[in-house]
Amino acid sequence: MIDLKACPLWLYRLLPFLRWWPSVNSDTLKADAVAALTGAMVVLPQAVAFATIAGLPPEYGLYAAMVPAVIGALWGSSWHLVSGPTTAISIVVFASISPLAEPSSAHYIGLVLTLTLLTGLIQLGMGVARLGVLVNFISHTVIIGFTAGAALLIASSQIKNFFGLAIPRGAHFHEVLIHFGTHILDINLWVMVVGIATLASGILARRYLKKLPYMIVAMVVGSLVAAFLNARYGVEQTGIKTVGALVASFPPFSVPEFSLAAIKQTLFPATIIAILALTEAVAIARSVAIKSDQRIDSNQEFIGQGLSNIAGSFFSGYASSGSFNRSGVNYASGAKTPLAAALSAVFLLLIVMLVAPLAAYLPVPAMAAILFIVAYGLIDFHHMGEIIKRHKRERIVLAITFIGTLVDLEKGIFLGILVSLMFYLYRTSRPSIRQLVPLASEADNPRRKFIEADSESPTCPQMAVLSVEGSIFFGAVEYVQQQFRNIDETNPQKKHLLLTSRAIGFVDLAGAELLAKEAARRRKMGGGLYLVGVQPDLTEMLHRSKQVDTVGADQIFQHKGDALRAVYPRLDNEICRTCTARIFHECNVALPDGTPRASA
Template sequence: MSAKTLTASRSADAALSCPLWLARLLPFTRWWPMVNRGTLRADFMAGLTGAVVVLPQGVAFATIAGMPPEYGLYAGMIPAIIAALFGSSWHLVSGPTTAASIVLFSVLSPHAEPGSAQYVSLALTLTFLVGIIQLAMGLARMGTLVNFISHSVVTGFTAGAAILIATNQVKHFFGLEIARGSSFSDTWSALFSQLDQVQPGVTAVALLTLLLGIAVKQFLPKWPYMIVAMLGGSVAAAALSAWQGLQLSTVGALPASLPPLSAPALDGESIRAVASGVVAVTLLALTEAVSIARALAARSGQHVDGNQEFIGQGMSNIAGAFFSGYVATGSFNRSGVNYAAGAKTPLAAMMAGFFLLLVVLLVAPWARFLPNAAMAGILFLVAWGLIDFKEIAHTVKTNRSEFAIMAATFAATLFLTLEEAIIIGVLMSLSLYLARTSKPQVHVRAPNPHNRKRKFTDAAHAPQCPQLRFVRIDGSLFFGATAHVREKLAAQDLAQPEQKHVAIIAHGINFIDMAGAEVLASEAQRRRRAGGGLYLIGAKDRVQEQLAENGALKAIDGANLFDSKTDAIAEIYRHLNRDVCRTCSARVFRECMPTQVEPASHPHPFIPAGAQP
């Protein structure tokens, strides 16, 4: 093990050794021990890159939201620092986003003129209320809601969002006039209908930036390839301007000021004005943030605590309402850049917020020299890196159902809203899960005569007792699975009507609800009336408790529960019809031949205690 790897391992161990109560109160104490000279350098470069990248985006997002341009920058400062301190993701960077900006505009525009003082005041109020709800959900431990977002949903959502990132930069990459806020299909339709209007100089700068970033990343991995690429693109634009007189659009000069203190208006009228959109904005912001956090965590091998992420997002928006920000959530652009730039800890996101403060003060006026084409090239590179081609190919080869979920989420991300895409993916995942769990495995088993230990095997490959059937059930017996279990047992009865005794091998049953307990109780009563019985072998303690709680244990009879197959066979054999046993040629069990003694060299036709079915 190298010294670098050993240091990282020790740092991770130190982080994990943090007391649980302290980690919940101050979550940054969990990752702080991981910080060392190597991570500081990586986080510094990632934070600097992220601060530069957010300049044009912040202005654009604020414009979409109907806010003054500087508010898009303010929303990426303090909220990003607070979310990194109190969240759980190592790479998530909070700030303004396209989706949150669009929803904010749709909620507030009917109540105030966009850009006006009243509009800004309502935006601060909405941001504050969203933060309060997010914080409350986190403290109420509702972060488990994100467990319903499957890995396939995250992969499809990430790929779709990556395409959207590139799509939003098409107009800057090719120098075209495309209406702001155009959909995925409208943007690409506009591109193909305006191919004759593509500006070669703009495209050359964007392409040079993209290729330079790829080259530096490939051949000089220790260099900050995004910053190098942006500088290269700026120099190329300046050269074209001097040589050909070509003037490329730039980010433009930005106001050099820190975020002023602010306060949300909490009067009844303001709260009523924004109340209709608070829940929608909250759910969108949480869905976007946690989805991005999980997507990046899947890449880095990190675990994301949904509850802590809710808390971090809530506190960031509460803080944003007092520092002239508007609704902030996980930013795909900034988080993707942060991860791609090599960030190691949340310190990178904090540095990005601090650097943005400095950039706005010192560098903002110089943004007029940064061409939008160069920024588009960088974001094309980021978008490509977010698509997990290896995972997509693996899913295509191994699981068609999961691929269908991935593809549907991907398509919905492109053609619907981001929150609708997540909802569609989650609903499809739940449907697949219910389809699987509602059909537990119900197989007839029998001792294998060709196996020395007579382990159980599929009954189709071994003789069965004509009176006793062994059935293995793997899966929970809940209301959604009862119909399937009834149908399977009924079909087995039709195939072997003389097998009035049924022993259920219950090792694989983890849960039984009231409906499942009623099925077993009715089966026990029906078989008892027919002269047989129902028996359970190896039922877990919790399952037995659930049977007792639901009143089914009395119907089954506690004496019909056995720990092992050996005990079960010995007892059930006493209740079998002796006339049938005398004419039976299967001779499956030891009890079938009580007077015969087999040579020691031959395996005994008896299932030993503890044998696994």
């Protein structure tokens, strides 16, 4: 028997499931089995719907929920994350591959498998390179905008099935709307009746029958309505088509297309899907981990997601990610270990064996109605409203991502990320610089308590006290330099600058050179630059850049009191004699040359 507690660290990294495997016992196994069964029942209609979105035969959605779920659970870091097909990934797959091949054709499936393999390899490479931190740079606003845009694309892709219209394959969003508007009189009423019945029953079941899976309720109602209409009027007259029986089998072994043309065609979409899927998976894992009090290793999740997609591509699965619905259900159902996610794949296979023949009665317009409900649920109206009302820049990011996704789904999310990063860089390039003054009520108090100055605050005519909050790096140098120069340009007597540095987060070589140049410039003016509360990182950078001598070691202080006691004697005695501000404690005791104040 191997003592798992004595395993070396490298073995834990290679086989991360060894960390939680010793905690599996009869109690956790029972809880995991219940959660797995619940998750399998939830994913069955979802997987069929997602495969339809992706332009694949329905069973491929089920395959994507089997092997990837097992691999993702064993090699990921989350206890509750369940991998499988998702709406966003499905729509990207369809948008990427449908212009290249006929959906559901052998060539289309081969390209999708290649896309999935490349996605997994990119994710695995990012995980091995420990690039998990990159997902932190994709803002929540970008995800909301992209998801809302993808939701409308899902809905538009099902208009033809819901209304029984012949809309050209691969039509863009605006083209679908134009075609629908110009062919509204060609709507097949029989098909639309089935769609409306399914849509209404799904909405009502979701609202009033919360204990039942609303998708299954809607599918049953739609199937019964379609069966009645076909039996009474005939399929030739109604034109109501069905999905067809599902293939009930273990995910068959498959081989992606390895041709150079296939790789070239799918490499860019694979990069998009890899980033989107990782963002989705890590975000879901973290949100569930907050409830379960677990720490998530983003790099390990990258590896787990990468391996799950690589394995999925050889077992007829298309690109997968963490599923929010399944992960939430998994946690809420009482799952104790990742074994629940792995068992859900086993239960799903057993359920498929039982219900696969029933899919022959599932009408296509009913599936379209289900996808309308799914698309509506993707749009986060609450957060979109908050962003539009309260956040000007985020409003722009949201709009650009949303519209960009509708125009070109593959590039829409990259455009949103780019704009979001531009705003981030703009904010970081303009650190907060505030002028400080001592509390007026404590002018005679040796303790140095400072507040932000306002338009009515008296200030020292010879020295400015500034607080810098943020980083002084190459992108912020010009802005910070201009703020420093504004002090003496508006008031030439202010030759001294005291800089509180505790809130300076990061200083690079350019930032250190800026401080050195400012110190030299102020010395030429007859004043000086004084740094207070310098953090270790700033001190280290000044030494590494050899700028500490230029700044002056005697100009660096730990506390404001020490700095003011050292700087005050350097001020102009005559200016201080006639000054009425007297905002510092020293001002009320003596002049800079030591002459006592008459009032002292």
